Amino acid sequence: MKLTILLLAITLFVPITRANKERPDIVFIIVDDLNDWLGCLGGHSDAKSPNIDALAASGMLFKHGYCNSPQCRPSRTSLNHGVYPFRTGTYFNARSKGEKKITTPTMQEFFASKGYRVASGGKVHHGGPGNAGDALLKRPRDPRPPKGKNNFNAKRAPNDGYALDVPDEEMGDYKVAQWAGKEWSTVSDKPLFMTVGFFRPHRPLHVPKPYFEKFPIDSIRRPAEPKGEDDWNDMPTFARQLARTHAHKALHNGLSDHEYIVANGEWDKTIRAYHASVSFVDRQIGRFLRALKDNPRGRETVIMLVSDHGWHLGEKKHWCKGAIWEQTTHIPFIVRGPGIKPGSVCTQPVSLIDVYPSLVDIAGFVLPDYLDGNSIKPQLKDPTAKRPPAISSYGHGNTSIRTERWRYIRYEDGSEELYDHSVDPDEWQNQAGNPQHVKTKRKLAGYIPKDQYPGLLVQDWFDKHLK
Numbered sequence: 001m002k003l004t005i006l007l008l009a010i011t012l013f014v015p016i017t018r019a020n021k022e023r024p025d026i027v028f029i030i031v032d033d034l035n036d037w038l039g040c041l042g043g044h045s046d047a048k049s050p051n052i053d054a055l056a057a058s059g060m061l062f063k064h065g066y067c068n069s070p071q072c073r074p075s076r077t078s079l080n081h082g083v084y085p086f087r088t089g090t091y092f093n094a095r096s097k098g099e100k101k102i103t104t105p106t107m108q109e110f111f112a113s114k115g116y117r118v119a120s121g122g123k124v125h126h127g128g129p130g131n132a133g134d135a136l137l138k139r140p141r142d143p144r145p146p147k148g149k150n151n152f153n154a155k156r157a158p159n160d161g162y163a164l165d166v167p168d169e170e171m172g173d174y175k176v177a178q179w180a181g182k183e184w185s186t187v188s189d190k191p192l193f194m195t196v197g198f199f200r201p202h203r204p205l206h207v208p209k210p211y212f213e214k215f216p217i218d219s220i221r222r223p224a225e226p227k228g229e230d231d232w233n234d235m236p237t238f239a240r241q242l243a244r245t246h247a248h249k250a251l252h253n254g255l256s257d258h259e260y261i262v263a264n265g266e267w268d269k270t271i272r273a274y275h276a277s278v279s280f281v282d283r284q285i286g287r288f289l290r291a292l293k294d295n296p297r298g299r300e301t302v303i304m305l306v307s308d309h310g311w312h313l314g315e316k317k318h319w320c321k322g323a324i325w326e327q328t329t330h331i332p333f334i335v336r337g338p339g340i341k342p343g344s345v346c347t348q349p350v351s352l353i354d355v356y357p358s359l360v361d362i363a364g365f366v367l368p369d370y371l372d373g374n375s376i377k378p379q380l381k382d383p384t385a386k387r388p389p390a391i392s393s394y395g396h397g398n399t400s401i402r403t404e405r406w407r408y409i410r411y412e413d414g415s416e417e418l419y420d421h422s423v424d425p426d427e428w429q430n431q432a433g434n435p436q437h438v439k440t441k442r443k444l445a446g447y448i449p450k451d452q453y454p455g456l457l458v459q460d461w462f463d464k465h466l467k
Helices: 002-020 050-057 072-081 107-113 172-184 209-213 237-244 257-263 267-291 352-362 377-381 435-445 458-465
Strands: 025-031 060-062 117-122 135-137 162-164 192-198 206-208 301-307 333-336 344-346 390-393 399-402 406-410 416-420
Touching: 025 267, 025 352, 050 267, 050 301, 050 333, 060 377, 072 107, 072 352, 107 117, 107 192, 107 352, 117 172, 135 172, 162 209, 172 192, 172 267, 192 267, 206 209, 206 267, 209 267, 237 458, 257 267, 301 352, 352 377, 406 435, 416 435
Parallel strands: 025 192, 025 301, 060 344, 117 135, 117 192, 162 206
Antiparallel strands: 060 333, 301 333, 390 399, 399 406, 406 416
């Protein structure tokens, strides 16, 4: 009996060991609150992101990458576990009593079970690196402004930018990049699976002074607005209420974030602070990417970079996250690796639910049946290969469907928005009531999940706070 067990163990171990010798090292980078204000995505003409742009130029850029939930916790929970938010009721940063417990293993746990050495550092899961890994690093804290100068409060408007008089070396993201470089250089017989989370441009928008100096205040350009009309004119009441909110946080003496920032003359300063924060984190990502040029394990390397969701800076008179328009959901999605043509671009929709299955597939493993997403491996070979739409949820019944051309939104009260990105990339013209698009709207509505897990209704919050 003992001999039989020993022979079985040897039989199972040998193929896994041989296969693992051919597995690639995988580096997954996630950035917090980074929208499309990058050179490679063209979200803002003043963006300075040379390192992320260079990564995109060396691999494939998915121009239509989206999050599945526009808040940190639900987005990262969904991404790391491979399950849509609408299947679990994990819709918001605040926990709901009705949420369904997620039992699927995280992608870190999956790769560890397949013989990979796992290193996870910074903000990968909501709040930290997760619990699975051979090496873990909690997110290092940042220095603060001098006493009396710190304007940050998560419940306030995001006008908390401050130019710190400190070197990069004192910042948490610098420390994450240094840690990641050391873990990358660690020699091991196992292939390496790394998940690395950078915190900026998440609030508070506090980064070293040189990054602010790249963006003189008199050069700041605000997001475009429709000329001669109010962007809210064709939006349903629910959408207007959503635009006034800041991720389920109270108003500022009756003023929304946008109203408060405009009234206090803080719009340009806040845009400057966001640009500076993006430039800062790009530099730290660049430090880490340079460390990847040499591989002590001699393996092929796959790099994927994404953000957890987008961020508004006044578009639709909305700020931060907590909505399902283009600016809140659009993210960078970049992949570099063997066989991927440098400088290639895919315009098919992808989303964060596709991260887990894609990395599993690229590593050469069979995809577990519990994963909701679809691998991007076909598009890495043929960028024109068709994909299903990207689905984003913000609470039970509030769903966005994004195809290569269209964005369709249906809210929990039944109201709708429809935008044709071929002629309206800023989503200024709501076509939901246009009889010419009835068939298009019906087709897109067919992608809305029928089995959404119940949860907190956003309207309940509106009724309480937006009287």
